[in-house]
Amino acid sequence: MPSDYVIESESLTKRYRPHIMAVDGLSMQARRGEVYGFVGPNGAGKTTALRMFLGLVRPTSGSCTVLGEKPGSPHALARIGALVETPAFYPYLSGRNNLRVLARHAGVPYARIEPILEEVELSGRGDDRFKTYSLGMKQRLGMAAALLKDPELLILDEPTNGLDPAGMAEMRHLIRNLGRGNRTVLLSSHLMGELEQICDRIGVVKDGKIVAEGTLDELRHGTRIKLRAKPVEQARELLAALDGVGKVETRDGDTLLIEADPTLAAYLNTLLVTAGVEVSELTSVQNSLESVFLSLTGEARLHE
Amino acid sequence: MNSLIAELLLLRKRAATWILLGSWTAIALLFSYVFPYLAYTSDTNFHGRSIVLYMLLPQSLISTIHSTFPFFGGTMVLILAILSVGSEYNWGTLTTVLVQRDGRLKFFLAKIAALAIALIPFVLAVFALGFLASSIIALREDQAIALPPILDLLRALGVGWLLLAAWASFGVLLAVLSRGTALAIGLGIIYGLVLESIISSFGRRIDLLDQISKGLLRTNGYSLISSLGGSLPEEAGPGGFSGTMVSGTQALIVLGVYILIFISVSAVVVKRRDVTGPS
Numbered sequence: 001m002p003s004d005y006v007i008e009s010e011s012l013t014k015r016y017r018p019h020i021m022a023v024d025g026l027s028m029q030a031r032r033g034e035v036y037g038f039v040g041p042n043g044a045g046k047t048t049a050l051r052m053f054l055g056l057v058r059p060t061s062g063s064c065t066v067l068g069e070k071p072g073s074p075h076a077l078a079r080i081g082a083l084v085e086t087p088a089f090y091p092y093l094s095g096r097n098n099l100r101v102l103a104r105h106a107g108v109p110y111a112r113i114e115p116i117l118e119e120v121e122l123s124g125r126g127d128d129r130f131k132t133y134s135l136g137m138k139q140r141l142g143m144a145a146a147l148l149k150d151p152e153l154l155i156l157d158e159p160t161n162g163l164d165p166a167g168m169a170e171m172r173h174l175i176r177n178l179g180r181g182n183r184t185v186l187l188s189s190h191l192m193g194e195l196e197q198i199c200d201r202i203g204v205v206k207d208g209k210i211v212a213e214g215t216l217d218e219l220r221h222g223t224r225i226k227l228r229a230k231p232v233e234q235a236r237e238l239l240a241a242l243d244g245v246g247k248v249e250t251r252d253g254d255t256l257l258i259e260a261d262p263t264l265a266a267y268l269n270t271l272l273v274t275a276g277v278e279v280s281e282l283t284s285v286q287n288s289l290e291s292v293f294l295s296l297t298g299e300a301r302l303h304e
Numbered sequence: 305m306n307s308l309i310a311e312l313l314l315l316r317k318r319a320a321t322w323i324l325l326g327s328w329t330a331i332a333l334l335f336s337y338v339f340p341y342l343a344y345t346s347d348t349n350f351h352g353r354s355i356v357l358y359m360l361l362p363q364s365l366i367s368t369i370h371s372t373f374p375f376f377g378g379t380m381v382l383i384l385a386i387l388s389v390g391s392e393y394n395w396g397t398l399t400t401v402l403v404q405r406d407g408r409l410k411f412f413l414a415k416i417a418a419l420a421i422a423l424i425p426f427v428l429a430v431f432a433l434g435f436l437a438s439s440i441i442a443l444r445e446d447q448a449i450a451l452p453p454i455l456d457l458l459r460a461l462g463v464g465w466l467l468l469a470a471w472a473s474f475g476v477l478l479a480v481l482s483r484g485t486a487l488a489i490g491l492g493i494i495y496g497l498v499l500e501s502i503i504s505s506f507g508r509r510i511d512l513l514d515q516i517s518k519g520l521l522r523t524n525g526y527s528l529i530s531s532l533g534g535s536l537p538e539e540a541g542p543g544g545f546s547g548t549m550v551s552g553t554q555a556l557i558v559l560g561v562y563i564l565i566f567i568s569v570s571a572v573v574v575k576r577r578d579v580t581g582p583s
Binding site for chain 2: 088101
């Protein structure tokens with residue numbers, strides 16, 4: 001019986017020379033049929049991890065299976081489509097001939113090429129040399145190459161890089177469609193909006209480790225309460241002393257952001273009004289993936 | 305087989321392949337026929353003039369054309385091999401190809417097989433154009449047009465291919481070790497055009513260098529063609545050779561072993577080493 005997990009890694013580690021730890025004990029599972037987002041700051045180890053899943057880079061320690069096989073085994077690669085980092089093709093060949101070369105290596109019939117060029121809207125430029133392509137066109141050719149094998153698993157590293165807003169929206173739509181059914185998509189990106197719109201589950205990578213993993217709702221766990229009050233300092237002191245209320249932050253002068261269950265809102269309102277605090281706004285605020293990411297990766301200070 | 309077809313398509317569509325083939329045949333013709341014939345026609349009194357003419361006629365095709373293989377031919381296919389293998393690293397296409405279906409070894413062997421096939425036109429083209437040039441000279445000088453015996457010709461083609469294959473496999477190794485083209489071409493040309501000549505020339509006075517020179521690619525190349533009755537370039541001319549010769553059999557074995565070692569080491573490195581370093 002096939003495993004539910006398409007990718008399973010356990011304590012996967014990659015060290016380059018003694019002092020460069022690219023991936024540090026990464027353990028994760030991507031389930032069959034889901035779109036799994038890999039998010040992390042630049043240099044977090046996402047691309048190295050993807051390269052290990054594809055057998056391009058050998059782990060220093062730890063274990064990993066992809067589609068039940070050792071990474072890089074021909075049997076697994078035949079079922080994987082991948083776009084890793086910037087799309088790399090032969091610059092002197094046309095887009096169509098580049099796909100022919102890859103089709104030969106992949107054992108895929110040439111008949112697959114035309115529909116795929118149509119799908120990524122490159123059939124009109126298919127005979128032009130790759131080196132004349134814009135970055136967006138190169139990205140779309142990379143996507144075409146990844147889809148050539150009609151893969152069970154699609155590994156995409158920053159697939160919207162270089163695309164204009166319309167192109168990004170199209171790419172997101174394409175990836176969402178590709179992730180339907182039994183196909184698994186492993187998507188690496190640092191664009192939170194992109195991941196929020198596409199992914200079923202997300203793994204947050206920092207310093208080569210998964211620091212959080214779950215569905216969007218699980219990651220954005222809990223909501224906060226936004227309160228506008230006068231005098232704001234009195235409100236802050238009253239709230240900070242209460243059980244069931246976590247951190248209270250002051251924002252924009254008379255606004256407080258309170259870590260608390262939204263069902264407490266009515267109670268808080270009564271308490272503040274009784275104490276003589278004027279409450280002009282009380283709303284629940286859901287954490288964005290971006291704020292979760294920034295707090296998990298410790299980069300919030302850069303954005304404040 | 306599919307991968308081999310893909311690799312042949314890459315070589316066929318690449319302008320550099322045709323530029324190197326054109327350059328090689330042009331240089332081979334210039335130094336083997338055009339310049340010697342100009343010298344022959346412009347100076348009617350120099351010693352050994354009749355030997356020069358004999359070397360320019362079709363019956364001397366093998367020895368005349370062969371003499372260009374270890375120097376010019378070797379350098380050209382060294383560059384061809386480096387471009388073919390090293391560009392995969394430069395352009396990052398190795399990553400794209402290795403996530404298709406084939407294992408690393410299968411991909412590498414397909415590339416080597418394609419290179420081996422691509423060397424065939426490099427051999428045939430200079431022989432064909434050499435025959436054309438020598439026939440024109442024969443007609444101008446009222447000499448008979450006679451090809452060498454067919455078996456000798458086939459053996460000469462095989463030897464020509466072997467000489468080029470040894471240099472190409474050296475290029476493959478340099479490209480794999482340096483993960484690119486620039487450094488590999490630089491080192492390859494310095495080795496092929498400069499280092500071997502210096503070692504061979506000092507070998508006449510220093511015994512150790514003489515022994516070392518007997519193991520060099522060019523020494524063995526010249527020794528092999530010399531064992532087939534081929535001529536050597538003049539010491540002072542381009543590709544001039546002044547080293548000690550080895551026997552034809554020894555040269556054949558040494559060149560074969562070189563090819564085996566260069567390709568085997570390259571294959572092991574391709575198979576075992578990470579495709580990329582830290583990003």
